Amino acid sequence: MQTQPSPDAILRTGLAFWASKTLLSAIELGLFTELANGPAGLDELRARLGLHERSARDFLDALVALGFLRRAEGRYANTPETDLFLDRNKPSYVGGILEMANARLYPFWDGLTEALLTGLPQNETKHGGPNLFDTLYADPARLKQFLAAMTGISRGANLAIARQFPWQDRRSFVDVGTAQGDLAAQVALANPHLRGSGFDLPEVRPIFEDYMRANGLADRVGFVAGNFFDDDLPAADVVMMGHILHDWDLPTKRMLIGKAYAALPEGGALIVYESIIDDDRSRNAFGLLMSLNMLIETPGGFDYTGADCQGWMREAGFRRTYTEHLVGPDSMVVGIK
Ligand SMILES: C[S@@+](CC[C@H](N)C(=O)[O-])C[C@H]1O[C@@H](n2cnc3c(N)ncnc32)[C@H](O)[C@@H]1O
Numbered sequence: 617m618q619t620q621p622s623p624d625a626i627l628r629t630g631l632a633f634w635a636s637k638t639l640l641s642a643i644e645l646g647l648f649t650e651l652a653n654g655p656a657g658l659d660e661l662r663a664r665l666g667l668h669e670r671s672a673r674d675f676l677d678a679l680v681a682l683g684f685l686r687r688a689e690g691r692y693a694n695t696p697e698t699d700l701f702l703d704r705n706k707p708s709y710v711g712g713i714l715e716m717a718n719a720r721l722y723p724f725w726d727g728l729t730e731a732l733l734t735g736l737p738q739n740e741t742k743h744g745g746p747n748l749f750d751t752l753y754a755d756p757a758r759l760k761q762f763l764a765a766m767t768g769i770s771r772g773a774n775l776a777i778a779r780q781f782p783w784q785d786r787r788s789f790v791d792v793g794t795a796q797g798d799l800a801a802q803v804a805l806a807n808p809h810l811r812g813s814g815f816d817l818p819e820v821r822p823i824f825e826d827y828m829r830a831n832g833l834a835d836r837v838g839f840v841a842g843n844f845f846d847d848d849l850p851a852a853d854v855v856m857m858g859h860i861l862h863d864w865d866l867p868t869k870r871m872l873i874g875k876a877y878a879a880l881p882e883g884g885a886l887i888v889y890e891s892i893i894d895d896d897r898s899r900n901a902f903g904l905l906m907s908l909n910m911l912i913e914t915p916g917g918f919d920y921t922g923a924d925c926q927g928w929m930r931e932a933g934f935r936r937t938y939t940e941h942l943v944g945p946d947s948m949v950v951g952i953k
Pocket residue numbers: 766767770792793794795796815816817820842843844845857858859860
């Protein structure tokens with residue numbers, strides 16, 4: 617039987633920004649952090665967050681209907697998920713990336729149509745402002761917040777790589793563009809026989825070293841300061857790159873894969889991971905939208921399929937390559953030298 621076409625999906629996606637901005641404003645206002653202290657009634661919450669009376673009830677009840685709050689006997693409470701992941705005082709907080717999305721990406725995505733017509737980024741650089749990394753690296757507090765936010769989005773995939781990759785035959789690794797170092801930490805924690813390092817710009821060192829100390833890994837995982845445009849990558853049995861290649865244009869992607877190849881011994885492995893697009897480019901919507909986000913944020917960056925990446929790896933000399941799913945939209949592409 618033929619089903620009637622329905623406009624439901626069109627309208628749902630067309631207006632999805634209503635739900636998105638409601639959640640982002642709740643995070644910005646610190647609602648979930650407030651409720652982590654215990655449930656609260658409407659008037660109490662309104663006073664504590666400074667909400668105007670006109671729509672406070674609609675705002676909170678919309679969050680109930682969206683599944684981010686619970687309400688019982690007139691009192692609002694976090695769900696187990698919002699309590700764990702959106703309370704700023706817990707180490708499991710993933711809101712850093714959403715605070716960034718709210719403050720920056722939400723207004724910048726307003727320029728998507730222009731970006732599609734011109735191919736030009738729509739972030740701070742559009743009006744001659746400093747680029748994101750220059751702003752971040754000039755301010756240690758903001759840098760730490762950004763690097764911790766990266767840990768938030770990468771944690772699930774990092775745990776999967778630590779478990780799924782056959783680490784038993786390897787002795788050393790380097791994580792290139794390591795940020796706070798969560799991938800290096802998860803791999804080292806799950807594989808006590810390994811030693812490794814995180815490679816990143818010099819400003820990242822104190823934040824990385826704090827994180828290794830906090831995880832009891834200071835004696836096994838060190839920091840190597842460098843710039844991957846100017847410097848060779850440190851030699852290791854396994855080179856890893858998480859959320860690095862999609863920031864850059866194709867010549868830079870090839871250059872980085874070539875530097876990884878040079879850093880590996882015969883039989884060594886390169887692990888590239890991010891939201892790798894499915895080879896048919898029709899299912900991993902998150903990966904495809906991430907690529908549009910690279911249009912908004914960078915002069916030449918784009919996401920790519922597993923087949924694309926395996927092709928670049930083979931051109932660089934890797935003799936065996938494969939793609940393996942990790943979690944959610946993330947996969948890893950592995951090249952063996
Ligand atoms: C998007 S973050 C990815 C962080 C981490 N790998 C992850 O997946 O969560 C990009 C990282 O690349 C680093 N980076 C940017 N340019 C670099 C360069 N020229 N040399 C070395 N690292 C660089 C940044 O400092 C940042 O830590």
